[in-house]
Amino acid sequence: MNPTNCPHCGATTNPLKLSLYSTGRSFRCSRCEKHSRFDRRTLATLGGFSALLGALLQGHFRFTGLTLAGVAAVATVALIAVMWLTLTLRPVETPNA
Numbered sequence: 001m002n003p004t005n006c007p008h009c010g011a012t013t014n015p016l017k018l019s020l021y022s023t024g025r026s027f028r029c030s031r032c033e034k035h036s037r038f039d040r041r042t043l044a045t046l047g048g049f050s051a052l053l054g055a056l057l058q059g060h061f062r063f064t065g066l067t068l069a070g071v072a073a074v075a076t077v078a079l080i081a082v083m084w085l086t087l088t089l090r091p092v093e094t095p096n097a
């Protein structure tokens, strides 16, 4: 596994910035300023899997209050890390963001 790279110039992307662009909007590379976006099918698979995992964990442990907030924060960081390591960006020539 390699960190997600810009498909135009190969620059390694910032995982925090990636997470902001993961839902619909295209990602803009900070080095070459060209646009790209995630493969929609991969993103849907990852989203479905994390929702299922979250539901299973919640059903088993029944997190409440602060524990739930803590677990959600950890899960979000873990999801961003997984996205950064597994997803690939596809070039977009005409951004609609």
Ligand SMILES: [Zn+2]
Pocket (backbone or CB within 6 Å): 006, 007, 008, 009, 010, 011, 029, 030, 031, 032, 033, 034
């Ligand atoms: Zn680039």
